């Protein structure tokens with residue numbers, strides 16, 4: 001995703017990365033932490049009691065020129081679709097405020113209720129709602145599949161995201 005963002009910068013002035021994987025996007029955050037041309041937003045399990053534990057807190061907002069261009073939205077264990085979509089709405093507003101011209105989505109599915117490595121309670125239909133909200137940004141969008149460890153539901157969850165994105 002970082003390589004894709006860097007490449008997209010040759011065609012777009014401002015690129016946003018939205019990380020909806022269960023785990024904080026720590027590598028992506030670090031790579032762009034001092035930059036104001038790539039916004040990084042991550043919704044993930046609260047690192048005060050969830051992996052990777054030492055990064056992904058709200059107060060990590062970027063540094064130097066990148067101050068204000070990193071947004072972390074940690075959520076507690078047990079987060080359901082309603083609370084998740086509220087956080088996604090906050091993420092969406094940040095991306096709009098940034099005036100992104102292109103979007104990259106780190107599409108993790110380990111936020112699913114049965115995921116062995118996750119602690120959220122999203123349902124298959126939640127990914128449809130997520131896809132719709134992402135589509136509402138009306139940006140050229142690249143999805144990159146990330147986590148998702150409950151294999152029996154993975155196909156359906158990915159399908160739901162695509163259906164949601166295409167239904168508007």
Ligand SMILES: [Zn+2]
Pocket residue numbers: 021022023108110146147148
């Ligand atoms: Zn993950």
